[in-house]
Amino acid sequence: xxxxxxxxxxxxxxxxxxxxxxxxxxxxxxxxxxxxxxxxxxxxxxxxxxxxxxxxxxxxxxxxxxxxxxxxxxxxxxxxxxxxxxxxxxxxxxxxxxxxxxxxxxxxxxxxxxxxxxxxxxxxxxxxxxxxxxxxxxxxxxxxxxxxxxxxxxxxxxxxxxxxxxxxxxxxxxxxxxxxxxxxxxxxxxxxxxxxxxxxxxxxxxxxxxxxxxxxxxxxxxxxxxxxxxxxxxxxxxxxxxxxxxxxxxxxxxxxxxxxxxxxxxxxxxxxxxxxxxxxxxxxxxxxxxxxxxxxxxxxxxxxxxxxxxxxxxxxxxxxxxxxxxxxxxxxxxxxxxxxxxxxxxxxxxxxxxxxxxxxxxxxxxxxxxxxxxxxxxxxxxxxxxxxxxxxxxxxxxxxxxxx
Numbered sequence: 001x002x003x004x005x006x007x008x009x010x011x012x013x014x015x016x017x018x019x020x021x022x023x024x025x026x027x028x029x030x031x032x033x034x035x036x037x038x039x040x041x042x043x044x045x046x047x048x049x050x051x052x053x054x055x056x057x058x059x060x061x062x063x064x065x066x067x068x069x070x071x072x073x074x075x076x077x078x079x080x081x082x083x084x085x086x087x088x089x090x091x092x093x094x095x096x097x098x099x100x101x102x103x104x105x106x107x108x109x110x111x112x113x114x115x116x117x118x119x120x121x122x123x124x125x126x127x128x129x130x131x132x133x134x135x136x137x138x139x140x141x142x143x144x145x146x147x148x149x150x151x152x153x154x155x156x157x158x159x160x161x162x163x164x165x166x167x168x169x170x171x172x173x174x175x176x177x178x179x180x181x182x183x184x185x186x187x188x189x190x191x192x193x194x195x196x197x198x199x200x201x202x203x204x205x206x207x208x209x210x211x212x213x214x215x216x217x218x219x220x221x222x223x224x225x226x227x228x229x230x231x232x233x234x235x236x237x238x239x240x241x242x243x244x245x246x247x248x249x250x251x252x253x254x255x256x257x258x259x260x261x262x263x264x265x266x267x268x269x270x271x272x273x274x275x276x277x278x279x280x281x282x283x284x285x286x287x288x289x290x291x292x293x294x295x296x297x298x299x300x301x302x303x304x305x306x307x308x309x310x311x312x313x314x315x316x317x318x319x320x321x322x323x324x325x326x327x328x329x330x331x332x333x334x335x336x337x338x339x340x341x342x343x344x345x346x347x348x349x350x351x352x353x354x355x356x357x358x359x360x361x362x363x364x365x366x367x368x369x370x371x372x373x374x375x376x377x378x379x380x381x382x383x384x385x386x387x388x389x390x391x392x393x394x395x396x397x398x399x400x401x402x403x404x
Contacts, residue, residue: 012043013074015062016085018052027085029291033258034085034107036209041114043081047073060099061092071100083110086259090139107259108135123185130178133171140167189273199240200248200384202377203278205303207295208255210286211318213237215364216252219374238274243378246385251278258298272306279384281313282377287347287361288322314358314380315351316373320344321363 014034018027027050035045051066060067061084074082081103088096088106096104105113112132119125204212220239238251251274275281283299285292303309325343344361351359360376362369 009042009044010081011077011079012038012045013070013079013082014038014045014048014085015070015082016048016050017056017062018050019055024050030085030258034083034110037107037110037114038083041110041117043083046077046079056086056092058089059092060095061086061088067096067099074100074102081105083107093139111257111260123189126178126181126185130175130182133175133178137168137171137175140164140171186273198389200280200381200388201251201274201278202241202248202280202282202381203251203253203275204282204284205253205275205299206255206284207286207292207299208257210255210284210289210295211364212252212255212284215282215284215316215318215362216250218364218367218370219243219377220250243374243381246378246382248381248385256299256302258294260298260302272302272308275303275308276306278308278311280380281308281311282316283313284316284318286319287317287344288319288324312380312384314360314376317347317351317359317361318364320361320368321366 014031016027016031016034018024022030031048031050035048038045049062049066049070051062053063057063062070070082073079079102082096082100082105084096084104084106086106087108088104093104093106112128112135115124115128116132119128204216206212216237216239220241238249240247241250242248253272253274281303283296285296289295300309303311323344348359348361360369360373362373364370
């Protein structure tokens with residue numbers, strides 16, 4: 001199983017590409033996110049490299065001149081890891097390692113590493129381990145040397161398998177074992193969800209590090225682990241919450257991220273069952289992040305993949321206390337007004353129109369606007385509750401009871 005490790009900060013260099021599909025601004029934004037991922041995993045970024053290419057070099061991902069430049073920097077500064085922003089093919093990884101003579105990982109591997117650190121329950125650990133083995137399978141050559149090398153030569157010929165075949169068989173056996181384990185845990189979790197009975201289910205969804213767990217702690221008065229790092233939450237937490245006199249279940253789920261590796265979405269499908277079975281989604285957004293509209297789009301894509309995009313959704317814009325629009329001087333006649341210059345009021349008008357009023361602006365940390373948040377959630381949950389249990393109607397009044 002996965003071990004918990006204490007980490008010292010390692011020196012890290014980041015490498016990204018500027019292509020037709022990804023302009024310089026976008027590439028820098030992805031590298032910012034990659035730097036945060038590296039920091040979360042225990043790395044300290046000391047330099048970034050970008051290169052303009054039509055398409056990645058099939059052999060070394062970046063051009064030979066740039067890779068030589070990186071090699072000199074890595075040697076001089078004793079860098080231990082070089083992280084690439086896109087998934088590398090096994091051949092590319094091998095070729096780059098030959099040149100740079102240090103550890104080479106890509107975005108997928110980095111995310112898997114963070115997941116391995118953060119996994120708490122046996123379920124999350126099994127999911128991460130499965131994703132890691134599936135990532136490892138095509139990259140086995142030269143990675144494992146702990147097995148006895150079965151050499152060729154005189155007296156060694158004949159039936160049997162080479163080291164790499166043995167490795168592959170071990171990994172495949174492990175994968176099938178983990179899949180069986182996941183099936184039994186899935187059944188167990190389905191039973192648990194079935195036992196939750198007659199309560200309306202609400203799920204918090206959103207990009208990673210937008211404040212879902214903080215919001216969960218504020219509403220449910222519980223103590224869910226929350227910190228300013230990516231993927232602080234991996235295990236789904238479910239709490240019973242009562243607003244006024246109306247009880248419902250609130251679940252906090254794993255955050256999403258752009259360029260999420262496919263094998264991760266696959267192995268975390270079951271964590272997302274909470275989202276699939278929810279009656280109402282609270283889509284939490286960090287409005288203080290300049291790319292929050294991209295975040296919304298990538299979360300909606302994943303919701304679409306797990307067939308949950310059409311569920312009733314309430315947009316919750318968090319961290320309004322940290323939102324600062326760019327300003328244009330009154331005598332500046334050149335600068336065009338863009339979305340970066342929108343005030344909170346203008347964003348409110350925009351999103352209220354887009355969502356037919358289903359948008360809330362709050363700060364979970366400073367508890368701003370939480371009263372309005374509770375009231376709106378109460379009304380939404382009551383609406384679902386009353387349609388499902390009409391005989392309970394008289395229990396829950398039309399008005400929203402003030403918190404005592």
